[in-house]
Amino acid sequence: MKLPRAPWTLLRVLSLLLALAGGCATTEDRDPRDPLEPLNRAVFRFNEVLDDAVTKPVATAYRDLLHEQIRGRIRNFFANLGDLWIGVNDVLQGKFFDGFEDGMRFVFNSTFGIFGLHDVASDMGIEKRDEDFGQTLGRWGVGDGPYIVLPILSSSTLRDTAGWGVDIFVGDPVNAFRPIELRNSAYAVRLVNRRADLLDASRILDQAALDKYVFQRDAYLQRRRSQIYDGNAPREPRQRDEEDAPAKEPAKEPAKEPARPPAEEAPAKPR
Amino acid sequence: MKTIISVVLGGLMAGCVVAGAQAQELAPDVLVKNVTTEVVELIAKDKEIRSGSRSKLIQVVEGKVLPHFNFSSMTALAMGQNWSKATPEQKKRLVEEFKTLLVRTYASALAAYSEQRFDFRPLRARPTDTDVTVNVRVIQPGAQPVPIDYSMEKTAAGWKVYDVMVGGVSLVANYRTEFNATVREVGIEGLIRNLQAKNRSLEAAPSAEKK
Numbered sequence: 001m002k003l004p005r006a007p008w009t010l011l012r013v014l015s016l017l018l019a020l021a022g023g024c025a026t027t028e029d030r031d032p033r034d035p036l037e038p039l040n041r042a043v044f045r046f047n048e049v050l051d052d053a054v055t056k057p058v059a060t061a062y063r064d065l066l067h068e069q070i071r072g073r074i075r076n077f078f079a080n081l082g083d084l085w086i087g088v089n090d091v092l093q094g095k096f097f098d099g100f101e102d103g104m105r106f107v108f109n110s111t112f113g114i115f116g117l118h119d120v121a122s123d124m125g126i127e128k129r130d131e132d133f134g135q136t137l138g139r140w141g142v143g144d145g146p147y148i149v150l151p152i153l154s155s156s157t158l159r160d161t162a163g164w165g166v167d168i169f170v171g172d173p174v175n176a177f178r179p180i181e182l183r184n185s186a187y188a189v190r191l192v193n194r195r196a197d198l199l200d201a202s203r204i205l206d207q208a209a210l211d212k213y214v215f216q217r218d219a220y221l222q223r224r225r226s227q228i229y230d231g232n233a234p235r236e237p238r239q240r241d242e243e244d245a246p247a248k249e250p251a252k253e254p255a256k257e258p259a260r261p262p263a264e265e266a267p268a269k270p271r
Numbered sequence: 272m273k274t275i276i277s278v279v280l281g282g283l284m285a286g287c288v289v290a291g292a293q294a295q296e297l298a299p300d301v302l303v304k305n306v307t308t309e310v311v312e313l314i315a316k317d318k319e320i321r322s323g324s325r326s327k328l329i330q331v332v333e334g335k336v337l338p339h340f341n342f343s344s345m346t347a348l349a350m351g352q353n354w355s356k357a358t359p360e361q362k363k364r365l366v367e368e369f370k371t372l373l374v375r376t377y378a379s380a381l382a383a384y385s386e387q388r389f390d391f392r393p394l395r396a397r398p399t400d401t402d403v404t405v406n407v408r409v410i411q412p413g414a415q416p417v418p419i420d421y422s423m424e425k426t427a428a429g430w431k432v433y434d435v436m437v438g439g440v441s442l443v444a445n446y447r448t449e450f451n452a453t454v455r456e457v458g459i460e461g462l463i464r465n466l467q468a469k470n471r472s473l474e475a476a477p478s479a480e481k482k
Contacts, residue, residue, distance in 0.1 A: 072413060
């Protein structure tokens with residue numbers, strides 16, 4: 001499959017900018033996946049301050065004030081709108097049956113589920129999927145590119161930033177909401193609802209990490225790799241995969257492969 | 272009299288051995304299912320835990336979950352090439368601190384549990400395999416199911432978990448980068464100190480826990 005010209009140009013411009021930004025920084029002992037670490041850390045700190053001051057308190061209040069039932073309806077509503085674009089991405093990745101199912105989810109949930117407020121499709125056994133254009137690009141063979149921390153949106157990569165642009169401007173039905181005030185309110189509610197859902201996860205991250213920046217970066221990169229392979233990423237080589245390695249032997253650093261699309265059709269899904 | 276005692280003791284010991292042998296023979300997927308179900312039922316029933324008792328939750332994790340993890344394997348994998356550079360004494364302390372951190376993190380994750388359903392996937396492995404992955408999926412309404420994969424190895428004391436992958440994110444791999452970076456900057460002793468400080472700070476602020 002070939003990409004249209006415009007995204008490539010965009011990618012080239014972005015990568016040039018990033019290369020320039022990266023060139024200014026010193027390069028001792030840096031993670032090769034994260035050449036922009038100093039810049040990223042600065043944005044990360046900014047995001048943390050903003051989150052602590054605004055987003056997290058608002059999301060906490062939202063969670064405490066609204067009953068889970070209501071929050072669930074709101075979550076379902078936006079999830080349902082998302083299913084259309086998820087379906088498009090499944091089709092773009094050659095997963096036609098999955099795309100068909102995503103479309104069925106949208107049809108059932110929009111009608112029987114009353115504008116998506118109820119996820120009847122899941123009850124019928126059609127599971128929710130998670131796709132976006134960044135994953136589609138990954139599937140087409142586009143590598144991660146450098147890790148980027150975006151203001152407010154946080155973890156991303158060059159590829160995922162480009163993908164996100166397409167998600168927002170092409171694939172997001174909320175973008176078509178009018179009047180503009182309604183659209184902006186919908187954006188805000190969706191963001192707060194999403195942050196509220198992540199309150200527990202972010203608390204666990206705070207506890208687990210020695211260096212939250214590194215922990216979050218690695219989790220993001222691992223997660224994206226897994227998503228691109230739909231949960232069937234090939235196991236990275238590790239000590240235990242070598243024949244009969246005694247348990248106490250030093251573990252080898254796994255080779256860091258760039259996320260590559262599967263050579264042929266994706267392996268059967270574990271379901 | 273002595274013979275009676277020795278017979279009783281012998282019987283007890285034999286009983287223990289049999290029970291032990293049975294535990295060892297539990298298939299890894301059955302083990303994961305049993306432990307998960309047991310722990311979830313425990314925390315759902317326990318009034319202290321439901322009202323937010325962190326120490327009780329940690330107690331449950333230590334009693335029910337911890338015995339099924341191989342922490343020295345986990346620590347060795349997370350340390351990567353630096354493991355061989357640590358002295359036996361440093362290794363011991365690393366395992367101890369990493370274990371404490373993981374138990375606390377696990378307890379936090381359990382505290383966030385709210386009636387999600389588990390879907391235990393059938394194990395796809397040969398009976399001769401000594402290294403398997405047990406797949407569990409957490410089903411939640413309105414969202415894609417979250418896969419939790421337990422990497423398990425067969426040891427003399429039964430199947431033990433040496434890595435957990437949540438949504439495709441390997442815990443051990445994630446710590447490996449962190450540990451590597453820390454050792455490069457402040458050495459193995461520095462890493463141990465950082466882990467200790469982290470654990471102490473978690474101990475000091477348990478009230479931040481919110482159900």
